[in-house]
Amino acid sequence: MLSHCTTMTDGDYDFLIKLLALGDSGVGKTTFLYRYTDNKFNPKFITTVGIDFREKRVVYTASNGTTTGKTFKVHLQLWDTAGQERFRSLTTAFFRDAMGFLLMFDLTSQQSFLNVRNWMSQLQANAYCENPDIVLVGNKADLADQREVQEKQAKELADKYGIPYFETSAATGVEVDKAVITLLDLVMKRMEQCVDKPPAEPANGNESTKLSDEQPSEKKCAC
Amino acid sequence: MSASDCSLKMDLGLLQSQERERVLEVLRRDKQLRTIEENRIRRMKHELQELRRRGAKSYTRQYGERTCARCQRPLGKFWNSGAVCFGCSHRICSRCRVGVGTEDWRCTVCHACREVKFRSGDWFIEMRANKFPVTADKYETTGEKLLQAYSIHSSHISVIPPTPPPHMDQQFLSRLGDFKDSKPFTKSVEDLMVSFTSQIKKISTSQNDVRGDLLSVNSNRRRSHFQYSTQKSLSDTEINKSGHLYHGPSLPNLFKKDSDQEESSTGAEEETSFGSDYSIGKRGSNSSNSTDCGVFESVSVTGELELSLSYNAKNSCLEVTVGAGRNLSYGDPKKKKCHPYVKLCVLPEKSSKLKTAVKKNTTDPIFNEVLKYRIERHLLLGKRLQASVWHSRTLKRKSFLGEVLIPLDGWRFEDKAFQCSNWYPLSLKVKQRGSFIICDQNNIDMGAKDSKRLRLLKKPSSSYSSVKLLNCYSCFIIKLLIRFPSL
Secondary structure (H helix, E strand, O other): OEOOOOOOOOOOOOEEEEEEEEEOOOOOHHHHHHHHHHOOOOOOOOOOOOEEEEEEEEEEEOOOHHHOOOEEEEEEEEEEEOOOHHHHHHHHHHHOOOOEEEEEEEOOOHHHHHOHHHHHHHHHHHOOOOOOEEEEEEEOOOOHHHOOOOHHHHHHHHHHHOOOEEEOOOOOOOOHHHHHHHHHHHHHHHHHHHHHOOOOOOOOOOOOOOOOOOOOOOOOOOO | OHHHHHHHHHHHHHOOHHHHHHHHHHHHHHHHHHHHHHHHHHHHHHHHHHHHHHHOOOOOOOOOOOEOOOOOOEOOOOOOOOEEOOOOOOEEOHHHEEEOOOOOEEEHHHHHHHHHHHHOOHHHHHHHHHHOOOOOOOOOOHHHHHHHHHHOOOOOOOOOOOOOOOOOOHHHHHHHHHHHOOOOOOOOHHHHHHHHHHHHHHHHHOOOOOOHHHHHOOOOHHHOOOOEEOOHHHHHHHHHHHHHHHHOOOHHHHOOOOHHHHOOOOOHHHOOHHHHHHOOOOOOHHHHHHHHHOOOOOOOOOOEEEEEEEEEOOOOEEEEEEEEEEOOOOOEOOOOEOOEEEEEEEEOOOOOEEEOOOOOOOOOOEEEEEEEEEOOHHHHOOOEEEEEEEEEOOOOOEEEEEEEEEEOOOOOOOOHHHHOOEEEEOEOOOOOOOEEEOOOOOHHHHHHHHHHHHHHHHHHHOOEEEEEEEEEOOEEEEEEEEEOOOO
């Protein structure tokens, strides 16, 4: 899946996909992304100021629909947001520009897990649509002895929202790639749905608790 | 939108200045990425437009049901009768279909449209617009808005021009391979000169294949191991220029100063010595453009130029507003003088040029002039706007202070964001008459030495050369600008 590009400053890619990591302060969003992009781990806690982003080029192999087997160069722009409350209005303003979300919590902090619900409603309010593509990520899976959130609990919540769930560790790198790739896959599929679905009934104020159904609102190519 | 802008601004306002600076730094990085992305999209959409045009039914052909809307091949009544594309409802022959999904298909153009929609992220923008109605003409990211709100305050944020050359030319890259087996650049200047002249002779013998690679003929004669090449991405005018060379009957004539050259056109100060050095009299009053291709009184290029472009559909005019310049370098560094003016050209035609008034004694001139080009909208495709800044001198000489090249195709004149004026950093002339590319880092000194020798050798005949080292994609490019003595 990885591809190493010598320069990241050219336009030689097929897609620019913008993902965004969100969640409570200290759940490990920055280290998670650092692990993903650079495959390194920094155990120090440096609070993110407002926003930041990291980039990575990957080769995506289409697994669905029309273009199965084709490979594309994808430039990932991974937005990292500050979890701290005081940056909240700034960070949520960036939600609307992201195509997919890594909603993260800390497996060793029950509170961060409880806050997932709040983040979810933040997303519904601020993301580009009511039901964006989200992956739920429980981080710090390596700290098994300090674990406060059980897998079953988290899985249930994820199922309720109809989103995938991963237990990752930025320290060991476990499942990190998989979580991001799963999200990328969801976004790529969404893209195809958006363009190919004929204009259905106009998107009205639908009940937004169920996040799994897509919301086709794209017209066909009219040329 | 403006309300949310305000609140965003407040958000940043609440941060400490250090924090704010960090956020802005991130946003600037984002801006760079977005610039690359915008260029990529522009390229993509341009290609789509090309495809569309090729596929369009033209008026010359009769618009019958019985031809394929894409390839114009006739369709039979029963046999190969074509089918209607779901995208555009045109009748399409079986050859012009691209499979979409397992059974579905689209015509080539609809398919390309669809691809562009994916790849440009338009699908996302449209989705987003459903939820956050777009008031401005252009889709703006939060980062963009924030950055704009703040860049007013801090002047050191430079606006990135719309088209930095985003990637190295394929041709160029492939050529790098050639260098692997070439021996070091140790040839003497005599060889250099000989092969250069042989290049020109070669060129003048084969007028027909002007395009493409001819400009980079690899000369193996006399074991000279450099290549005479032009950078293709910038070669429009270069080709024109070389085109002029072909007309030259022989070398001595080529460099002969032509007296016809000194005609009186709008700017007498324009018809400078550079131009007349190689001009060959075939050009009309546009000859001052020839100065574009020569060696300049190369002062260092600094500063920026403020421009805004719009298209007036009513009288089919391209209107270029030349706002101001800032931080220009001194046209006359010794006396610290600068009388700048701006010249506009639409490349590659160069058929007409427009100039602003000369501003005296300033490196931050304010022009505020609207220059109008009469040009049909569709003719803008493939054209580039060249805005060059010159220092006007009393003794007929002018010096080049920098230029901005703006591609006009893909320029969305309706787009508000494209209409507002931008500061473009001035860049060096990119069109040299020849450039020698040396890829081996170790050889640079050699190259430089040789070029020094070139200067020394040729000094009596007032030849001139300069070496520029450009670190470009980790290749070192040495450009030797050679100006031949006027005979």
